[in-house]
Amino acid sequence: MSTLDQRARRNRRDAIVRVVGVVAATAFACWLPFQLEGGDIGLYDRMGLYALVAIGLTLLMGFAGQVSLGQGGFFLIGAYTSGLLTVGLDPDSRLVDPDAGIDPVLAVVAAPIVSAAVAVVIGVPLLRLRGHYLAFATLAFALIAWSLLYAQDRFTGGQYGVTVTKRLELFGHQMSGASHAALVWGLVGLALLLSTTLVASRVGRALQAIAVNEPAAAASGVNVARYKLQLFVFAAALAGLAGGLFTFYAQFLGPEDFVIVLSLLFVVMVSIGGLGSFYGAVIGAVTIVYVEHELRELGTRGSLLGWDLPPQAPSILSLGVFGLMLITIMLFFPHGLLPGLIGAIRSLRRRLGASRRSG
Amino acid sequence: MTTFFQLVVVGISTGSVFAIVGMSLVLVYRATGIVNFAQGVFAVLGGLVTYSLSQHMSLVLAGLLAVLVTAIVATVVAVVAVGIRGRTTHLASLIITVGIAIFAEAVLLAAFGEVPRSYSAISDRAWNVGGVLVQPQYAALALVALLAAVGLTLFLRRTIVGQALVASADSPRAAELIGLNLRSIAVIAFALAGALTAIGGVLLAPTVPVSYSSGLTITINGFAAAVFGGLVSIRLALLGGYALGVVEQLVVGYIDPQYNLIIALAVMLVLIGWRSRGELAV
Amino acid sequence: MTLLELDDVTVRYGEAVAVDGVSLAVAPRERVALIGPNGAGKTSLLNAACGLIRPASGRVRIEADDVTGATPGSIVRRGVSQVPEGRHVFGTLPVEANLLLGAYGRVFRLEIVSSTLRYLRSRRDVRDQLERVYDLLPKLRELRERPAGRTSGGEQQMVAIGRALMASPRLLAIDELSLGLAPRLVQSLAEFLVRLNEEEGVAILLVDQSASLAFSLCERAYVLETGRVTLEGASRDLVGRPEVRSAYLGGGPDAPS
Numbered sequence: 001m002s003t004l005d006q007r008a009r010r011n012r013r014d015a016i017v018r019v020v021g022v023v024a025a026t027a028f029a030c031w032l033p034f035q036l037e038g039g040d041i042g043l044y045d046r047m048g049l050y051a052l053v054a055i056g057l058t059l060l061m062g063f064a065g066q067v068s069l070g071q072g073g074f075f076l077i078g079a080y081t082s083g084l085l086t087v088g089l090d091p092d093s094r095l096v097d098p099d100a101g102i103d104p105v106l107a108v109v110a111a112p113i114v115s116a117a118v119a120v121v122i123g124v125p126l127l128r129l130r131g132h133y134l135a136f137a138t139l140a141f142a143l144i145a146w147s148l149l150y151a152q153d154r155f156t157g158g159q160y161g162v163t164v165t166k167r168l169e170l171f172g173h174q175m176s177g178a179s180h181a182a183l184v185w186g187l188v189g190l191a192l193l194l195s196t197t198l199v200a201s202r203v204g205r206a207l208q209a210i211a212v213n214e215p216a217a218a219a220s221g222v223n224v225a226r227y228k229l230q231l232f233v234f235a236a237a238l239a240g241l242a243g244g245l246f247t248f249y250a251q252f253l254g255p256e257d258f259v260i261v262l263s264l265l266f267v268v269m270v271s272i273g274g275l276g277s278f279y280g281a282v283i284g285a286v287t288i289v290y291v292e293h294e295l296r297e298l299g300t301r302g303s304l305l306g307w308d309l310p311p312q313a314p315s316i317l318s319l320g321v322f323g324l325m326l327i328t329i330m331l332f333f334p335h336g337l338l339p340g341l342i343g344a345i346r347s348l349r350r351r352l353g354a355s356r357r358s359g
Numbered sequence: 360m361t362t363f364f365q366l367v368v369v370g371i372s373t374g375s376v377f378a379i380v381g382m383s384l385v386l387v388y389r390a391t392g393i394v395n396f397a398q399g400v401f402a403v404l405g406g407l408v409t410y411s412l413s414q415h416m417s418l419v420l421a422g423l424l425a426v427l428v429t430a431i432v433a434t435v436v437a438v439v440a441v442g443i444r445g446r447t448t449h450l451a452s453l454i455i456t457v458g459i460a461i462f463a464e465a466v467l468l469a470a471f472g473e474v475p476r477s478y479s480a481i482s483d484r485a486w487n488v489g490g491v492l493v494q495p496q497y498a499a500l501a502l503v504a505l506l507a508a509v510g511l512t513l514f515l516r517r518t519i520v521g522q523a524l525v526a527s528a529d530s531p532r533a534a535e536l537i538g539l540n541l542r543s544i545a546v547i548a549f550a551l552a553g554a555l556t557a558i559g560g561v562l563l564a565p566t567v568p569v570s571y572s573s574g575l576t577i578t579i580n581g582f583a584a585a586v587f588g589g590l591v592s593i594r595l596a597l598l599g600g601y602a603l604g605v606v607e608q609l610v611v612g613y614i615d616p617q618y619n620l621i622i623a624l625a626v627m628l629v630l631i632g633w634r635s636r637g638e639l640a641v
Numbered sequence: 642m643t644l645l646e647l648d649d650v651t652v653r654y655g656e657a658v659a660v661d662g663v664s665l666a667v668a669p670r671e672r673v674a675l676i677g678p679n680g681a682g683k684t685s686l687l688n689a690a691c692g693l694i695r696p697a698s699g700r701v702r703i704e705a706d707d708v709t710g711a712t713p714g715s716i717v718r719r720g721v722s723q724v725p726e727g728r729h730v731f732g733t734l735p736v737e738a739n740l741l742l743g744a745y746g747r748v749f750r751l752e753i754v755s756s757t758l759r760y761l762r763s764r765r766d767v768r769d770q771l772e773r774v775y776d777l778l779p780k781l782r783e784l785r786e787r788p789a790g791r792t793s794g795g796e797q798q799m800v801a802i803g804r805a806l807m808a809s810p811r812l813l814a815i816d817e818l819s820l821g822l823a824p825r826l827v828q829s830l831a832e833f834l835v836r837l838n839e840e841e842g843v844a845i846l847l848v849d850q851s852a853s854l855a856f857s858l859c860e861r862a863y864v865l866e867t868g869r870v871t872l873e874g875a876s877r878d879l880v881g882r883p884e885v886r887s888a889y890l891g892g893g894p895d896a897p898s
Binding site for chain 2: 133136318324326327332
């Protein structure tokens with residue numbers, strides 16, 4: 001058997017292992033929410049939603065090398081698309097006509113489509129930008145999306161938001177609570193499968209080439225601009241889908257208080273897991289949601305270590321901690337927290353082993 | 360017609376702050392290659408510290424101390440933002456400054472609360488110029504911006520320290536080789552920029568109260584002004600700041616005050632697109 | 642006593658070894674060359690000598706003083722200046738500012754205020770040195786107001802050399818003198834360096850891909866290949882060696898000597 005055949009066999013085997021592994025893990029993840037209680041289900045749900053966004057961002061940052069500080073914008077667009085379509089686009093008829101708006105399932109399906117469409121429109125000029133210009137531009141996009149939604153009081157409910165009474169129903173089952181979480185994590189598994197398969201394919205190799213050396217890749221005929229745009233749109237679609245589903249998690253439509261912080265949190269999530277790792281992104285999402293939750297608990301306690309906490313304590317704590325996390329990760333683990341820690345442990349072990357041998 | 364000129368006058372004063380922040384961003388960028396996302400924080404810090412200190416001393420002294428404190432804080436920011444030699448890229452530095460900006464919001468919120476703060480202006484009596492009311496505070500801001508522009512340009516072009524700053528960005532490798540310490544240069548750039556921005560904040564607060572969350576808008580507007588100058592031109596940043604301030608006030612006055620931020624963002628995006636046109640995608 | 646000595650120096654980038662246990666020495670007023678193919682580690686070795694990189698092992702000494710891991714600034718103060726590969730002039734600044742910064746960098750220490758005061762106090766000496774550099778490189782005097790980025794490649798090379806000379810070095814290390822320059826220009830620069838060495842007593846360490854240039858300019862040479870010194874000795878001896886001729890001098894009996 002030639003080495004080429006051997007390699008093809010190995011690749012196929014790896015692929016099977018990977019698919020089986022992800023399917024098994026996803027099955028477990030979908031079963032889990034039914035074993036959880038009350039508030040934990042919501043937390044778990046959020047972890048899944050954010051994981052969706054993080055997976056898309058990993059593809060964008062790790063493989064296209066594009067730093068996006070604006071994924072929160074696509075999340076918001078997705079949420080408002082599904083929400084507004086569900087309650088009815090005409091603000092006057094919302095309160096009176098119970099049949100206003102379309103089927104939630106269609107609305108959720110529309111969410112990633114609309115986000116993707118927006119991404120196509122702004123992606124073409126945006127992806128021409130480099131470094132800090134790109135970072136600011138994506139941030140500006142998120143802020144503009146948020147500002148527009150916030151400013152259009154009548155249409156979007158402005159700062160007061162809109163309550164969504166219709167529930168998401170799939171095949172006759174109501175998707176809320178644990179079943180909603182299961183649906184979300186099922187989609188996370190799907191996203192993982194799609195992304196890892198993409199990366200292993202011929203497209204993926206082209207992407208690796210771009211990430212490593214863009215000018216060289218372009219010179220060898222790779223259509224860099226098109227690949228970047230495709231990844232950007234895919235990431236936007238994932239974020240939009242997450243937002244669309246979020247509406248039926250919260251049953252409420254309102255501008256997330258800090259769209260900037262949300263966008264940056266996604267970056268932190270990806271940085272935790274390591275820039276090129278999808279599983280790492282999921283870990284990152286789980287970690288951040290957990291930390292966020294703990295901080296909020298801490299902040300609303302009223303007193304900490306004997307000090308009286310002001311009412312703004314939750315904000316102070318979360319802003320402070322997340323700011324510090326971003327700084328620390330970028331300073332000491334620019335290639336990702338997990339890879340950095342693993343590398344540090346490995347080199348520590350090597351050094352200890354070496355001294356033991358010589359000692 | 361007086362409404363128009365009134366708006367222009369107010370626009371020039373808010374625009375002066377954008378210009379000051381923009382020029383500060385240019386200074387830091389020219390010296391270090393880093394875009395400091397936390398620059399707006401220095402303006403807020405200047406205003407809030409002045410407010411707190413003014414409870415115990417004269418306003419002028421409070422202002423001066425606030426500028427000094429901010430310069431010191433800026434020094435710390437410099438060390439953190441520059442990061443680890445050889446490991447921290449410019450983009451990573453930008454994201455670090457974003458983290459610093461977020462962390463700073465937490466600190467400011469904790470230290471000063473959420474209520475926007477202000478204090479008395481230079482004078483409460485406005486000059487009446489042909490029906491248009493011009494606050495002395497506006498004039499002070501515009502003057503400071505102008506002086507800063509002149510001062511910075513001379514500094515970067517004529518003094519050895521300024522030239523060392525420019526050299527460090529032109530070629531960090533050669534600058535190091537001839538003996539310049541890049542970290543010290545970054546610190547000086549950040550400290551100067553921080554002090555300048557703080558002055559802007561100190562003068563701004565009487566007309567526009569500042570709070571822990573004001574930093575972001577100020578940074579965005581300042582960045583737009585800086586981009587007008589391609590991140591490297593002091594004079595264009597000054598002009599851009601004034602222009603942006605005026606445009607915003609006109610929109611706020613004639614259309615809708617809610618679109619304040621959106622205008623700034625849209626202008627910034629247009630300028631970014633314009634400035635990037637020379638650089639090809641690959 | 643040697644002026645610059647590298648003693649068993651190893652330079653690593655992560656896992657990759659760029660320089661593997663290299664020893665070399667330059668005596669005062671000597672002209673020494675370091676040749677070798679692309680990627681042999683020449684620039685890394687030079688950077689280790691000048692303080693830009695810390696060697697993983699080995700020592701760097703300037704006149705018996707251990708300067709391993711010292712800052713580039715302190716190495717400049719001890720009399721070793723480098724003209725980097727690719728020139729790296731400060732493009733937006735005028736030529737004269739480039740030169741003056743060479744002097745400023747020498748007195749620059751961690752703290753800017755005292756460094757600047759020190760520089761301002763020594764203004765007259767700096768001006769004298771500037772005149773001396775202009776005497777050595779008269780073309781620069783013509784170009785003093787021109788932004789350095791708007792000068793030709795050869796002129797930029799002169800600016801970079803002049804900038805290094807402003808620190809009154811005892812050893813001038815030049816990385817890739819001939820890169821991108823016309824042969825006639827390289828020749829006149831080489832003649833200038835010889836004059837600098839013989840009349841002003843400045844030692845020269847020339848790192849270059851062009852072996853013929855290196856051999857014609859320098860009395861002694863080292864050959865660096867994949868991070869190790871494979872040959873060293875007097876130039877006229879090395880020129881005769883068949884492996885040198887075939888690898889670096891285009892082979893054949895009519896290769897330059």
